Amino acid sequence: MSSSQEEMKFPSWPKGKKLIHLDLKGAPPRVDYLFKLIEFFSQLGADGLLVEYEDMFPYEEGLTLLQGTVHPTYSREEVLSIQEFSRAKGMEVIPLVQTFGHMEFVLKHKALWELREVSHCVSTLNPHNEKGVKMVMEMLRQVVELHPGLSTLHIGADEVYMLGEGSESKLWLAASGSTVEQLFLSHVTKVATMIKEIWPHLTIIIWDDMIRGMSQDALKASGLVGLVQPMLWDYTPTLDVDTTVSLLEKYCSAGMSELWAASSFKGSTSVFTCVTSTKRHVENHLQWLKVAASLSAAVNLKGIAITGWQRYDHLSVLCELMPVALPSLAACVQTLLHGQFSAEVQSIVKEKLGICSVEVEYMGSNAAVESLYPGRKLAQLTVELDALLCSEEIRFFENSMFVKGWFSPYHQQRKMVNPLICMQIQSQASTCLVMIQQKMEAWREEMVRLYQESTAQEWIEEHVRPIIAPLHRIIEEIADCVKEMMP
Numbered sequence: 001m002s003s004s005q006e007e008m009k010f011p012s013w014p015k016g017k018k019l020i021h022l023d024l025k026g027a028p029p030r031v032d033y034l035f036k037l038i039e040f041f042s043q044l045g046a047d048g049l050l051v052e053y054e055d056m057f058p059y060e061e062g063l064t065l066l067q068g069t070v071h072p073t074y075s076r077e078e079v080l081s082i083q084e085f086s087r088a089k090g091m092e093v094i095p096l097v098q099t100f101g102h103m104e105f106v107l108k109h110k111a112l113w114e115l116r117e118v119s120h121c122v123s124t125l126n127p128h129n130e131k132g133v134k135m136v137m138e139m140l141r142q143v144v145e146l147h148p149g150l151s152t153l154h155i156g157a158d159e160v161y162m163l164g165e166g167s168e169s170k171l172w173l174a175a176s177g178s179t180v181e182q183l184f185l186s187h188v189t190k191v192a193t194m195i196k197e198i199w200p201h202l203t204i205i206i207w208d209d210m211i212r213g214m215s216q217d218a219l220k221a222s223g224l225v226g227l228v229q230p231m232l233w234d235y236t237p238t239l240d241v242d243t244t245v246s247l248l249e250k251y252c253s254a255g256m257s258e259l260w261a262a263s264s265f266k267g268s269t270s271v272f273t274c275v276t277s278t279k280r281h282v283e284n285h286l287q288w289l290k291v292a293a294s295l296s297a298a299v300n301l302k303g304i305a306i307t308g309w310q311r312y313d314h315l316s317v318l319c320e321l322m323p324v325a326l327p328s329l330a331a332c333v334q335t336l337l338h339g340q341f342s343a344e345v346q347s348i349v350k351e352k353l354g355i356c357s358v359e360v361e362y363m364g365s366n367a368a369v370e371s372l373y374p375g376r377k378l379a380q381l382t383v384e385l386d387a388l389l390c391s392e393e394i395r396f397f398e399n400s401m402f403v404k405g406w407f408s409p410y411h412q413q414r415k416m417v418n419p420l421i422c423m424q425i426q427s428q429a430s431t432c433l434v435m436i437q438q439k440m441e442a443w444r445e446e447m448v449r450l451y452q453e454s455t456a457q458e459w460i461e462e463h464v465r466p467i468i469a470p471l472h473r474i475i476e477e478i479a480d481c482v483k484e485m486m487p
Contacts, residue, residue, distance in 0.1 A: 010289040013336040017303030020046045025054035026310035026318050028071050031078050033450040035085050036374035042089035043372055044333040049086055050305045052096040054105045059142055065109050070454050079146055094152045095143050099136045099191050100125055101160035104314035121162040127187035128168040137194055157188050158207030184210050189223040208232045219254035230256060235264035237283035241290045252299045260302050263288050265332045266325035267309025272317050274386045276325040278358045285335045306332055317462050323375030324382050327360045375450055381443040388439055389467045394432050398470050412477055415484040426478045429471045440464055
């Protein structure tokens with residue numbers, strides 16, 4: 001961090017919940033590792049979990065097709081034990097169930113294609129199809145009933161792509177003279193009202209992005225006032241403080257004074273990032289501290305969800321694994337607690353995790369400090385394997401002087417090569433493969449202790465296979481060519 005960043009001091013995060021987001025739609029941890037993570041979150045100073053189960057929830061009866069097939073779904077007993085363990089650590093569990101957008105894990109199933117707003121958009125529910133509304137309510141019923149004592153529920157409703165493009169929506173818009181904004185509001189209001197009728201005690205949270213552009217008057221007339229609490233999300237290190245404050249004040253003036261924020265500690269840098277940048281995510285939290293310090297007294301900030309996305313959506317690749325992001329998470333929570341990320345706060349983070357740097361790439365180890373870092377070995381191996389895969393020697397092997405000079409497509413096509421030099425290329429490629437294989441096997445061994453074999457295989461196919469495939473190809477093609485040039 002720069003010295004100017006270290007010196008920035010704001011009031012610590014206002015009284016309110018600090019929720020850690022568990023995105024289980026990718027790389028769901030084994031339950032024993034999940035308990036270690038929850039213990040760690042509690043030690044950091046968090047007081048709640050925002051759990052996005054998706055297909056890891058043990059849906060029953062008519063919804064069994066929603067259960068995961070790649071990863072074994074958590075059992076009912078495991079879901080209850082996660083809540084019990086969390087409560088014992090002073091942490092509330094808030095489930096997040098998507099009810100409009102980001103319903104890929106539901107609408108990908110052929111039996112449910114008819115519930116899509118448009119056929120080519122797997123994420124958005126058709127708000128006019130009563131079957132879809134009934135299904136959403138059944139999903140919510142099963143989740144709520146498996147969370148005894150539940151007080152707060154997040155119903156998503158972000159990024160409702162292609163809304164208004166379906167044939168039924170076009171007819172509705174034309175007949176009513178309404179707008180897409182009103183179409184969005186009608187569905188969310190309908191679902192939230194039904195929830196309140198069944199569970200009047202529940203607090204309902206929604207993501208705010210679909211209502212950001214709405215006027216204050218439109219929000220007042222929307223039916224959402226007193227029904228839901230918006231959660232405003234921004235994960236960037238350059239979060240615009242003035243714009244964010246204005247948005248929160250607009251919601252408050254429209255009658256929605258109980259509001260939430262959402263920051264990020266991982267999973268929001270790029271869709272395929274492997275190693276988390278603590279600096280980037282701390283800067284996001286410093287901006288949120290500025291926002292909180294600038295709000296009027298009328299805004300009741302109920303808390304902040306510190307999100308850790310595991311995928312951008314159900315059908316995208318894995319983002320950073322949780323172990324490599326824990327230094328970032330610890331730094332972000334401590335930044336909120338202390339109102340800054342000073343040298344003293346960095347020391348607290350390093351001492352808690354038993355590391356020498358808050359950046360996971362350079363964390364090293366502090367043997368004199370007992371580490372609370374769950375998954376530390378996997379984090380180190382992931383960083384090392386990623387560095388090896390990204391090294392110029394391996395990533396650009398095909399562009400090396402020897403490959404381009406003595407084993408070009410021209411040479412390969414005609415099988416006319418210099419055996420001596422090509423055998424040297426083959427030897428170098430084999431050495432690279434052995435290095436990767438050894439590091440990958442050590443990584444896999446540790447990985448399957450914390451995650452399912454299917455997650456380890458997915459990560460390898462995403463990050464390792466594309467790098468080693470060209471090396472295998474060169475070795476095989478050189479063998480064929482050299483055979484033609486040897487007696």
